[in-house]
Amino acid sequence: MGARVTVELRGDARIVNGIPRYVDLDNYSExxxxxxxxxxRTQLHRHSSEMFWHLTGWTKEELVGVDLLEAGAGAGRLSRVILEETEANLYALDYSSAVEANLRSNGAIAPERFHLCQASIYDMPYPDGSFDKVLxxxxxxxxxxxEESVRALIAKAKHGGEIAVDFYEVRGWWTKINAKYMLRPFTKGMPNEKLLGLIDRNLDWMMKAHDALAGTPLRHLTRFLPLVDIAGTFPPDLTPAQRREWALLDTFDMFSPEYDNPQTTAAVAQMFTRAGADVTFTAPGIVRGVRR
Ligand SMILES: C[S@@+](CC[C@H](N)C(=O)[O-])C[C@H]1O[C@@H](n2cnc3c(N)ncnc32)[C@H](O)[C@@H]1O
Incomplete structure (x- = not known):
C-alpha cells in the first residue's frame, strides 16, 4: 500500500495485518x-456513488491528484467510490477494526493512491493543514x-481546503421520541452477538409492520418500530434478500453505538465558523465549508 505518499504519516504506528494502527485496539467503537x-460487502452498492457526489458537491476534475482525507471510513463504501471514480490520493482512517474490511474490499483497486490507517479523529497521524479535501x-x-471532532477535521484541511460532513439531524423536539432513543440506553451495552441475534429474530415481523404502515397516513408510527427507517433511507432497487440484510445491519447500527448525538444543521454550521471555516453550503444534515 501507499507507493506514492504525499502526506507523511506519523512514525509511531504499530503495523497489524499490514495496516498502521495508532489506537488501543479495544475502544468505544468496537x-x-x-x-x-x-x-x-453489504453496502458496496452503486447508491454509495450518489451519496458521495451529493454530500461533497465535488467534481471528478477538481479531485485529480488532490490529497483527500476520509475520517471514519467504516467498511469503505465511500473509499471505494473515491478509488474507482476519482484520481484523488485517499487517506482513509477509522477508529475501529473496520479498516480491515476496507482493506479487504478496496486494497487492490488503486494501491498507489490508497493510504489506510486505524486512528481516532482526535489523534489523526498527519500534520495540520495537510489536505485539499476532508470528508x-x-x-x-x-x-x-x-464540536471537538469538527475542529479536528477542519484543522487537517489546508487553508482554502474544503470540508464536507453529514450527520444525524435534530429536526425538532420529536426527533428523540423514537424507538431508537428510547431503547438505546438498554441496547448499547449488550454484547454484539446477542443484540444482532435479537434483531435477526424479530426482523421479519418488524419489516412487515413497517411495509404495512409506510405508504399510509399512519406512516409516522414507523418511528415507534425498533427498526431502521427503510422507506426513508434505502435505495429502491434492493432485492428482498438485500433489503433484509441492509435492515439487519442498519438496525444493529442504530442500537449498538456508544454515542449518538444528533445536531441541528444550524448548530453544526456555527461549529464550522468557530473552528475557522467559512460555510459554503448547508442542507438538512449536511454542512460544507472552506478553511480560512
Ligand atoms: C456509521 S459508521 C459510517 C462509516 C462510513 N463513513 C459509511 O458511510 O459507511 C461510523 C464510523 O465512525 C467510526 N468512528 C467512530 N468514532 C470515531 C473516531 N473517534 N475516530 C474515527 N472514526 C470513528 C466508527 O468506527 C464507524 O466505522
Missing part, C-alpha cells in the same frame, strides 16, 4: 468493527464530543 467486518460521513454523531 461495535462498528464487529458490524463492518461481518457485513463488509466525514455518518461519523460525527458517534463521537463523544461533536
Amino acid at each position: 461495535s462498528f468493527g464487529f458490524q463492518w467486518n461481518m457485513f463488509d 466525514c460521513r455518518g461519523v460525527l454523531q458517534h463521537t463523544p464530543n461533536f
Whole structure:
C-alpha cells in the first residue's frame, strides 16, 4: 500500500495485518468493527456513488491528484467510490477494526493512491493543514464530543481546503421520541452477538409492520418500530434478500453505538465558523465549508 505518499504519516504506528494502527485496539467503537467486518460487502452498492457526489458537491476534475482525507471510513463504501471514480490520493482512517474490511474490499483497486490507517479523529497521524479535501460521513454523531471532532477535521484541511460532513439531524423536539432513543440506553451495552441475534429474530415481523404502515397516513408510527427507517433511507432497487440484510445491519447500527448525538444543521454550521471555516453550503444534515 501507499507507493506514492504525499502526506507523511506519523512514525509511531504499530503495523497489524499490514495496516498502521495508532489506537488501543479495544475502544468505544468496537461495535462498528464487529458490524463492518461481518457485513463488509453489504453496502458496496452503486447508491454509495450518489451519496458521495451529493454530500461533497465535488467534481471528478477538481479531485485529480488532490490529497483527500476520509475520517471514519467504516467498511469503505465511500473509499471505494473515491478509488474507482476519482484520481484523488485517499487517506482513509477509522477508529475501529473496520479498516480491515476496507482493506479487504478496496486494497487492490488503486494501491498507489490508497493510504489506510486505524486512528481516532482526535489523534489523526498527519500534520495540520495537510489536505485539499476532508470528508466525514455518518461519523460525527458517534463521537463523544461533536464540536471537538469538527475542529479536528477542519484543522487537517489546508487553508482554502474544503470540508464536507453529514450527520444525524435534530429536526425538532420529536426527533428523540423514537424507538431508537428510547431503547438505546438498554441496547448499547449488550454484547454484539446477542443484540444482532435479537434483531435477526424479530426482523421479519418488524419489516412487515413497517411495509404495512409506510405508504399510509399512519406512516409516522414507523418511528415507534425498533427498526431502521427503510422507506426513508434505502435505495429502491434492493432485492428482498438485500433489503433484509441492509435492515439487519442498519438496525444493529442504530442500537449498538456508544454515542449518538444528533445536531441541528444550524448548530453544526456555527461549529464550522468557530473552528475557522467559512460555510459554503448547508442542507438538512449536511454542512460544507472552506478553511480560512
Ligand atoms: C456509521 S459508521 C459510517 C462509516 C462510513 N463513513 C459509511 O458511510 O459507511 C461510523 C464510523 O465512525 C467510526 N468512528 C467512530 N468514532 C470515531 C473516531 N473517534 N475516530 C474515527 N472514526 C470513528 C466508527 O468506527 C464507524 O466505522
